[in-house]
Amino acid sequence: MRQKETYLEMAQVEHLICGSPWSPFYIRKNLVIPNVSWGFLNHEADLLVVSSRRTLTEVEIKRTWSDFMADFKKDHTHYDKKLSHLYYAVPYRMAEKVFHWLYDGEYKGVSWNGSKVNSPSEHNPHGAGLIVYCDWEDKVGGRRCWVNVRAGHMNKQNEYVINDKQERELLRLLGMRVWALKSGIANMQNQAHKDRQKSIEKRQRLIEQREAEKVDYPMLFD
Template sequence: MAADTIFSITQIEVALAQYFGYRANVIVPKVSWGLLNHEADLLIMNKTGYLTEIEIKRSWADFLADFRKKHTHDDSKVSWLYYAVPKSIVDKCKAKLEEVDPNKKWGLIEYGGDSYGECWPNTIYLPSNSTRHNPAKKLSLEEQFKLARLGAMRTWSIKEKIISNGK
């Protein structure tokens, strides 16, 4: 699958974590087991215990593949949903979302590069429920701790990878 962007998943994840404020929120990549009924590319838990899920797509084909999957991204724990897509395909993605999601359950974030080659996200539109909290979707303290633990576990596997690549 050819990418429509020069940015790696890791670069996009870091840009999104900076954009959403990793100092103010708990932000964890690739979360599935034990918390959700599907894998989320990026989960953001705000200070009040509500989750935002971001599906990161690097190509038009990758974006379209999401609509052929058996699972959906409907999960009782996720309050807000976004797709993050390359700037070069944002218009096609917006049109597709308007076709398959007329209620605008999904928000859309574009990302592109600056003259220094850094990745910068920008919100194109918010999900229709972006100004409302559904109290039933707030994570329990146990679930909040589980997400924080998953994030902390990622730190150590990344450090191990850095060490092994440095040898």
């Protein structure tokens, strides 16, 4: 049986990338917005990271090789004048294969920024970087996520810095994501409460039914 590239869900991967203090995309040091739709950029972004300097980094998360390859068959690329850097985040089990698709060089899978890149490949015109993440059973030295190759600068000659209005728009999008999540949690809690009430009522009906079915047998002996 062929082993899956990863068993992690999208939210778990996002947390590995942005939820730990060692990460360059740590949420306490950056503004990180998930699921940025068309409009702000000329394409969708899984994660958009706003640095303290108000520059933008996109992280494109891939969980399978077929999903990764599909990215190169789209009509649009990940280039946008607003972006400074682009990273692909991929599972450890397919990271070496992805490395050789994106770069000419020597892959070192468990090294922080340790792979040797001679040059980006023809498939990687914008010098995308590489993030590697692991399932629990694949973690190396206690690490489950690291930057394997640093991204090149997409617009080095004319770096884009977002303005106040754009930052507010991203904060609005982040607020929408937070409240959508809270709404989902509230709906699950409401449903759990309804299910619990139904269970209590069903149990009470069974108790009442058993009480009603009890038969008083006459005593055979006084």
